[in-house]
Amino acid sequence: MHDLKARRWANVAAIYCFLLLLSVLFMGPFVFAFLSSLKDNPTEWPPSLLVNQLRPANWAASYRLAKQGGGNGFTGGMGPGGSLEFEVTYWTSPDQEPVPPDIVIPKRVQGGAVMALRVTHWAADYVQVADLEEVRREPSADGFLTTYRFRLVNTGDVALDTVPMDLTVPMRQQFVSATLSPNRIERLGRTQSWNNVSAGLLPYVFGNYARVFRENYSVSTGRGLFLLWIRNSVFLAITRVLTTLLFASMAGYALARLDFRGKGAIFAFLLFSMMIPQQVTFISNYLVLRDGVFGLSRLFGMPTLLNTYAGLIISGLVGASSVFIMKQFFERLPASMEESARIDGASTYTVFFRIMLPLAKPPLGALTILTFQGVWNEFFWPLVVITSPADKYPLTIGLLNLQRAYGSATFDWGPILAGTFISALPVIVLFIVFQQYFVEGISFSGTKG
Amino acid sequence: MKRLTLALVVVLLVSFAASAQQVRIGGHGGSDTIIVEEMIELFVKPALEGTGITVQYEPISDDFQRYIVNALSAGTAPDLFYMDIFWAGSLISSGVVEPLDEYIAKSDVLKAEDFIDTLVDAFTYEGKIYGIPKDFNTLALFYNKDLFDLAGVEYPSNDDTWDTLYEKLEKVAAIDPSIYGLALQPEYARFGALAHAAGFVPIGPDGKTNLSDPAFIEAFKWYTGMAETGVGVMPADISQGWGGGALASEQVAAALEGAWMIGVFKSDAPNMQYGATLLPKNPRTGQRGNLTFTVAWGMNAASANKEAAFKVLEILTSEEVQQWVLERGLAIPSRKALADNPYFLQDSAEAQANRIVFLGASDGNVLPYRFGQYGGEWMDPINQALSAVMSKQATVEEALAEAQAQLDALMGR
Numbered sequence: 046m047h048d049l050k051a052r053r054w055a056n057v058a059a060i061y062c063f064l065l066l067l068s069v070l071f072m073g074p075f076v077f078a079f080l081s082s083l084k085d086n087p088t089e090w091p092p093s094l095l096v097n098q099l100r101p102a103n104w105a106a107s108y109r110l111a112k113q114g115g116g117n118g119f120t121g122g123m124g125p126g127g128s129l130e131f132e133v134t135y136w137t138s139p140d141q142e143p144v145p146p147d148i149v150i151p152k153r154v155q156g157g158a159v160m161a162l163r164v165t166h167w168a169a170d171y172v173q174v175a176d177l178e179e180v181r182r183e184p185s186a187d188g189f190l191t192t193y194r195f196r197l198v199n200t201g202d203v204a205l206d207t208v209p210m211d212l213t214v215p216m217r218q219q220f221v222s223a224t225l226s227p228n229r230i231e232r233l234g235r236t237q238s239w240n241n242v243s244a245g246l247l248p249y250v251f252g253n254y255a256r257v258f259r260e261n262y263s264v265s266t267g268r269g270l271f272l273l274w275i276r277n278s279v280f281l282a283i284t285r286v287l288t289t290l291l292f293a294s295m296a297g298y299a300l301a302r303l304d305f306r307g308k309g310a311i312f313a314f315l316l317f318s319m320m321i322p323q324q325v326t327f328i329s330n331y332l333v334l335r336d337g338v339f340g341l342s343r344l345f346g347m348p349t350l351l352n353t354y355a356g357l358i359i360s361g362l363v364g365a366s367s368v369f370i371m372k373q374f375f376e377r378l379p380a381s382m383e384e385s386a387r388i389d390g391a392s393t394y395t396v397f398f399r400i401m402l403p404l405a406k407p408p409l410g411a412l413t414i415l416t417f418q419g420v421w422n423e424f425f426w427p428l429v430v431i432t433s434p435a436d437k438y439p440l441t442i443g444l445l446n447l448q449r450a451y452g453s454a455t456f457d458w459g460p461i462l463a464g465t466f467i468s469a470l471p472v473i474v475l476f477i478v479f480q481q482y483f484v485e486g487i488s489f490s491g492t493k494g
Numbered sequence: 495m496k497r498l499t500l501a502l503v504v505v506l507l508v509s510f511a512a513s514a515q516q517v518r519i520g521g522h523g524g525s526d527t528i529i530v531e532e533m534i535e536l537f538v539k540p541a542l543e544g545t546g547i548t549v550q551y552e553p554i555s556d557d558f559q560r561y562i563v564n565a566l567s568a569g570t571a572p573d574l575f576y577m578d579i580f581w582a583g584s585l586i587s588s589g590v591v592e593p594l595d596e597y598i599a600k601s602d603v604l605k606a607e608d609f610i611d612t613l614v615d616a617f618t619y620e621g622k623i624y625g626i627p628k629d630f631n632t633l634a635l636f637y638n639k640d641l642f643d644l645a646g647v648e649y650p651s652n653d654d655t656w657d658t659l660y661e662k663l664e665k666v667a668a669i670d671p672s673i674y675g676l677a678l679q680p681e682y683a684r685f686g687a688l689a690h691a692a693g694f695v696p697i698g699p700d701g702k703t704n705l706s707d708p709a710f711i712e713a714f715k716w717y718t719g720m721a722e723t724g725v726g727v728m729p730a731d732i733s734q735g736w737g738g739g740a741l742a743s744e745q746v747a748a749a750l751e752g753a754w755m756i757g758v759f760k761s762d763a764p765n766m767q768y769g770a771t772l773l774p775k776n777p778r779t780g781q782r783g784n785l786t787f788t789v790a791w792g793m794n795a796a797s798a799n800k801e802a803a804f805k806v807l808e809i810l811t812s813e814e815v816q817q818w819v820l821e822r823g824l825a826i827p828s829r830k831a832l833a834d835n836p837y838f839l840q841d842s843a844e845a846q847a848n849r850i851v852f853l854g855a856s857d858g859n860v861l862p863y864r865f866g867q868y869g870g871e872w873m874d875p876i877n878q879a880l881s882a883v884m885s886k887q888a889t890v891e892e893a894l895a896e897a898q899a900q901l902d903a904l905m906g907r
Contacts, residue, residue: 148572153764157757160527162532162822211765216644217547229763232640233744264531335570352571432561433520433552435527446555449524456739459763 061420076255084242084254085228097226098250106225107249113244114199114208120250121245122206123172127199129243133141133223134192135214138183143182145210146237148174150197153209156239156260159450168208171201197242208237225249229320253459254467260460261447271464273436274443278468281427281439282420284358289416290409292363297371298397302383312372319365323332330360333431352432360426369389374408375401412481418472440468503867515799516548516650517806518549519791520562523555529824536818538809545803566590569796571801574810577625577792579616581860581869585792586617586624589886592793593622597804604808609828610855612864616862618792625790626811629825631743631752632784632854633687634847635659636738639767641747648750649769650762655777656688660725666747670725676726677749678717680880682873683863684737684750689713690859691776691782697866702905705876705898712778712891714880721884728884742766752787753826756844770847772857782858788828826852868904875900 081087097103108118110131115124123129137143154160177195184190201207212227213236214220220230220237227237240252248255261270297332297398299305300312334350338359339345343352350356378401386400402409424441431437435446447464451457497788521530530551538549552572554561559581565571566585577585585591598604606614609627617625635650642649645666650659663675679685686696692709704710720726727746736739737749740762749755750773759766773782791807793800809815816827823844838849852862865872879893890898 151764155761157525157677157760159528159824171547213765231744231763231765232767233644235640264528264535331568335568349570354569428556432554433550435523437551438555442555446523446527446553449522449555451524456735456758462720 053125062420062451078462078466082459082466084252084459085252086201087253087458087462088455088456091387099227099251101303102138103226104250107244108246108411110225111243111245114197116204116243119243119246120244121241121248122204123168123197123199123208123243124198124204125202127243128175130194130196131210131224131242132192132194133212133237134181134190134221136219137219138188141188141217143179143189143218144215145179145193146214148177148195149211149213150174151209151211154207155256160260166201166203166205168199168205170201171199172208173200189372199416200309207241208243210348211244212237243337251463253463256460257447257464257467261450263434265434266436268436270435270443270446271439271467274438275467277438278421278440281354281357284354284363285418285420286413288358288362289364289367289393290412293367293371293412294402294405294409295397296368296377297364298401300368300372301375302380302401303393307438315365315368317371327426335359351430352437353430353439356430357427360421360430364416367416369404370408370412374405378404407482410479414475414479414482417475421468421472435456444468509753515545515802517547517549517803518552518572519549519810520552520565520575522553522558522559522574522576522746523553526608527551527553529819532576532765532819533810533815537812537815538572538806541809542805543622545802545805547799549806560717561864566794566796567812571794571796573657573794573797573799574791574807575794576628577617577790579735579786579788579864582617582625582790583867584869585868586619590795591624592795592797592800593624593625594793594804595622596709597800598623601804601808603812608830609811610830611856612860612862613788613790613828616788616864617792625792626807626903627788627790627828628811629788629819630788630855631754631830632786632851632860633750633827634770634773634775634850634854635748636741636751636755636768636770637748637849638744638746639769641666641669641673641744645747650774652772654774656770657777659774660716660720663720663747664723665724671724672745674725674732674740674746675736675748676720676882677729677740677746678721678726679727679750680739680877680884682876682880684715685713685876685880686861686863687750687773687783688717690785690853690861691773691778691779691780691781692783692860693776693779696826696861696872701866703872703898703901705894705901707778711890711894712776714883718880718883718890728881731885734809741768742856749792756847757822768843768847770843770850772850772854773860778812780855782854784854784860784861786855786860787863805859820848823848871904872901875904 080094080096082094083096085097110129112118113127113129114122115127116122122427126230131230133146135143150169150172152167154164159224175196175198177193179417182189183193194269197208214231216233216235219234223237225239225242229238230236231238241248244252258269258271263267263270264313300308334356339349342348342355347353347355350359382400383396386396391399422441427439428445429444431439431442438446444464449462451461496583520532524830534549534551542549558576559578562571562575562585568587577591598606604626610630613630614625616622617623617627637650639649645668647662647665648661654662667673667675685808689710692713694707694709694713697703698878722726725742728735729735729740732740732743732745734743738751738755738758740746742750744759759768765774773784775782791810793803793807797803812828813831816829816832817835819825820827820832820835826848838852875897879897882893883890
C-alpha cells in the first residue's frame, strides 16, 4: 500500500519535472529575447542576465535624475534652467593619483545621421558642467575609491529631451560605479558613455522600444511610422476576420445544408484549391491584381489593385480551409432545428442569421483567432503587393524596414529586437486569452490554420 | 448591357487621360527613405514647381535587386531606380535600362565629365552610359588610435607600404595576446583592394581569371600570412561578424572598411578615437589598389514619361543636392567638383575619413566591385580559399588550385 503511494508520487514528480522542462524550453527563448531587447548591446557575448535596465537602483536613479532636471520622472527630459546632480566613483592603485573625469556633453543622437536631421536643439549647446568636486576618498582592498560629484545645468531656455554624456579618465583609473550605470564603456575602460542622463524611467528601461517609435517617422507627414504600421496591421487583420467570418459561414452553410446543382463539384473544387500551395498561384494572383481583377477596379477609379489595401483584402476575402471548418460544423448540427424554423415560416436567410449563426459561436471564435493570427503574421503576400509609401506597410513589412534601417547599416540590433517583440505581443495575448478556441480550431479542422 | 459597356469605356478613357506626369523613383528602404524624402522636399519639389511633374519615392524594404528585377518584368517598376554596380550589368544587358547619352547631350546641367571617371565607367556598357552615380564608397584603412598609442607606434599614414604597415601592426599585436593588428575578413570585397594594388585584374582580356598570376599570389600570401603570424585575425575567430565589428570592439587595431564605418562608430563606439588613411601601397608596384562600391540612378526603358524622369534625375544628381548629402555626412558625392568642398577640410575624424574614402576612388588601380556577368559567384571560390588558408585547413597552393578549378568550371560554362 505504502509502496503504491510512493510510486504514484514519483510519477507525479516526474510528470511535473517534464512539464517544467518543456515550459523552460518554450519560454526560455522568449524570456531571453525580452531581456536582450532591453540591453544596450543585445548581441553581447557571453550573454549576461544582469541587465542594467532591470536594476532597481537604476530605475530610481533615472526617475530622480529626470525629476531633478525639471522633466517628468517617467518620460524624462531636461527643462529650461534644470539642474541634475551626478556622482561617479573610480578605483586607483596606491601609486596613482586619481584625476577628476573629463566631462563632455557630446553632439550625439541615437539613430545616426538620419535622426540628426530631426534634432532642433543639441544639449551640447546648452548644458554646462558645474561644481565638479571630490566628495569622498576611501581606501579599498588594494587602492583607493574616489568619488566625484558634479552638476549638469541647462543654461538655455529650451527643453531638451536627450542629454548624452561622456566621462573620460586616464588609463588605469578604473570605473567602479555611478549614479546611473553607463550605457557603454569604451576606449579600453577609459571612457564611460551615457545615451541620455535625463531619460526618465520608461525611456531608460525601455530604451530600444522608445527608439523604435521615435526614430521611424515619415518625412512627408512627420508621423511616427511604427504606430501606423501597428494600426495598419490591426485594420487588415480585423477586416479580414470580418470577411472571413461572413463568407466562410455563408459558404459553409450553403455547402452543408442547401441542395443545389453542382454542389459536389464546388466542394471538390474547394478541396482542390486547398491542395495548391500559395507559391503556384502567386504569379497569376499578382497579374490579376495588377490589372485590377480584369479591369473591374477601373470602375472604382483604381487602374490597379497593386499597392492598395483593397487588393490585399480582395485577394484574401476568405480561405478554403475556413469554409471547410464551417461546413463541417454545420453538418454536425441536427437538421430538426432548422426544420422547425422552416415550419414556422422562416426563410433561408432568417434560418441562417437567426438560428444557425448564433449556434456557430465556437467555430466562429476559432476562426477569428486563426484568421487574426494568420493575417497578423502574413509576410510574403503583403511584401509583394504593398510597396510604398512606408506609411502603408503592415507591421511585418515594417519590421523588414527596421532591419534595413538598423541591421544593414549600423548593426544596431536593439530596436529590431524591440520591434519584433512588440509585433509578437498581440498574438501571445490572443493565445493566452483564447487558448481553448485554438484547441477547438485544431479539432474542427484537423489541422492548424 | 450596351449602356454598361459604354460606361466602362468612358471610365477607361478618363482614367487614361488623368494620368499626370508623376515620376516614381525606387530605392532602398530604411534610412534611405528619410534621406531621399528629405531631398525631394528640399530640392526636387521647389525645382519642379509649375512644371506639373510630381515625384514619389517608393522605398523597398526587401532585397532591392530581387524587387527591381521582378518589377521590371511585371511592368510595375518605377521610372528611376537605384542600380548597384554589383548587379547593374545583368539589368543593362537585358535591355530594360534606358541609355542616357541622348538626354545628357541635350541637358545643360548634367554632364558625364563632371562625375568621377571610374564611377561613370562602371555604368558604361558598349560606349553608352546607363546610370548616373549618386554616391559611392571605397575602402580605407580605419584604425584605433588608442591601441597605437598604447603600443607606442606611429599611426598608419598615406606613405605606408605593405611592409611598413605590417611592422606597425606587428608591434600593436604584441601588446596583448587578445589584441590583433588587422581584421582579415575572408572576402574579396576587402582582400581584392590589395590584389589590385599588386596589379591583379579579376577578369583578364581573354575573359578568364588567372589565380596563378604572381600579383595575386603575392597579395594572397601577405593577407593570409598575417593570420598565421597572429598579426591579424579573422573576425569570426573573435566572435565578430565582420571587420568593422571587430574594430569597434577594440580587439583589432585596424580594418579595411568604407565610409559606412562612420555610422557604425557613431552607434556602437561613439567615443572611439579613430583615424583613416589610404590603403597601403604595394612595395613592388608602388601603387595602391581599391574597389569602388557605387549606386547609380538608372532609368526604366519602359517608362511612360522619360523626359520628366530625366528632369528629376538632373536635380537628384545636382551639385547642390550632393553637397547637402555630403555636409550631413550621409554619403560621399560622385561629383569631382566637390573634392574641394570645405566639409572635407574640417578637422573632425568623420570628415577626414570621408575625404580619404573620396580620394580612394582616384588613386592607383581602382576597379569597380563587379565581376562580369558572374556576380557574387565569381568571388565565392576566392572567399573560400581565403577562409580555408586562414583557418589552416589548406595550404596556399592547395586552396588556390581548388579555387582556380572552381572558377574555370564557372567561367567555362
